[in-house]
Structure formats: structure tokens, C-alpha cells
Amino acid sequence: MNSYTSLVKPVQKKLNKKEVTRDEAEKAIKTILEWIGEDPNREGLLETPKRVIKAFSEHFGGYDQDPKEILLKTFEETESYDDMVLLKNIEFESHCEHHMLPIIGFASIAYFPDKEIVGISKLARLLNLFAKRLQTQEVMTAQIINAIETHLKPIGSAVFIEAEHHCMKSRGVHKQNCTMVTSQFRGCFANDKSLQDRFLGLIKQ
Numbered sequence: 001m002n003s004y005t006s007l008v009k010p011v012q013k014k015l016n017k018k019e020v021t022r023d024e025a026e027k028a029i030k031t032i033l034e035w036i037g038e039d040p041n042r043e044g045l046l047e048t049p050k051r052v053i054k055a056f057s058e059h060f061g062g063y064d065q066d067p068k069e070i071l072l073k074t075f076e077e078t079e080s081y082d083d084m085v086l087l088k089n090i091e092f093e094s095h096c097e098h099h100m101l102p103i104i105g106f107a108s109i110a111y112f113p114d115k116e117i118v119g120i121s122k123l124a125r126l127l128n129l130f131a132k133r134l135q136t137q138e139v140m141t142a143q144i145i146n147a148i149e150t151h152l153k154p155i156g157s158a159v160f161i162e163a164e165h166h167c168m169k170s171r172g173v174h175k176q177n178c179t180m181v182t183s184q185f186r187g188c189f190a191n192d193k194s195l196q197d198r199f200l201g202l203i204k205q
């Protein structure tokens, strides 16, 4: 296994020794409310721990999913289609693993099919799977392309992500207007500069 495939494999949650109950998680939020100087028993906050944990289970629902299952169903009837398949500007919301603050942006995902194609919504589902975990943008970009390479086995693939990091906007350096760009290319997208340029041109249109 190379370092790329190792990135798509683990589902950290399963490795946790201690199974944390929902009740314990809600209590932890209550503790944080007290720590910031709030009264968790006042009317407006009574249900807040429940709501926060409910939101967390949405934000971090990607740990229970397997990329293999998303890319399992493929189609071989392609009428000899031989060009890139691109799904561009797919919006996503993730959270940075350093501050648990939102990362909000767009991803463009392309692959050059070999024998099989995949339902196009599956690329968006794959993005969601990795976005709904604590992330860095670099790792998420690599995880997406590695999952495509491992499970779809195309001739090549490309991923481009541009996102705003709220930990830079609302804290720390307080920069409001910068975005972070990451990209990964494999196979023909890495070897063929003109194909890579065409991908980058198409997503900027």
C-alpha cells in the first residue's frame, strides 16, 4: 500500500477505543457553555447541547461511509466514449481539523474513463463523504483522487478545490477575502499537459 491509498482507508471513528454516547457528547457541550461564561440552564440554551450534537452528526456524518460503496456501481456501455468526464463547481462544506471551523468552497472532479463510467452524482457523493469529516484541504483533495484511482481505476483523474477557511476569517489573521487552492492530477492528467490545461480552462469558464 502506498501513502496515497493509506489516506483513503481508515475510518478513524471505528478505531476509537471508547465508544462515546450521545448523552456524553451533549454533556461536553454543556461544559463548554459553562466555560464560556453561560448559564446552560437558561431557557434559550436548554436544548442547545442537543441541537449542537445533532448538527455535528450532520457535519461529521462522513466517517460511517465507505468510498468503495459509492464507486461500486459502474457502467460499461460507453459507446467508446474517450474524453474526460468532468463535474465542476460542486459546492461543499467541511470543517478544519485544527479549529473545527467551516471550510466552504467548490470542487471540480474529472476522470478519463478506461472501460467503465460511474453515475455522475457519485462524484458529488464522494466529495461529501470526505467533506463530512474533520479535514485539511490538502488531505481532502488527495483522498478524493485516491478513492477515484483505487476504486474506479480510470486512465487519469484530476481534482481542483478552492475554498474559504473560516478559521482565517473569524479568528487568527482575520483575512476575509482569500481562498485556498489545491489540486491533484494522476495518470493522463499528470502526464499530458494539454489535457491538464483543458481541465483547468474548463473549470474556470
Ligand SMILES: [Zn+2]
Residues within 6 Å of the ligand: 096, 097, 098, 099, 100, 101, 165, 167, 168
Ligand atoms: Zn483551521
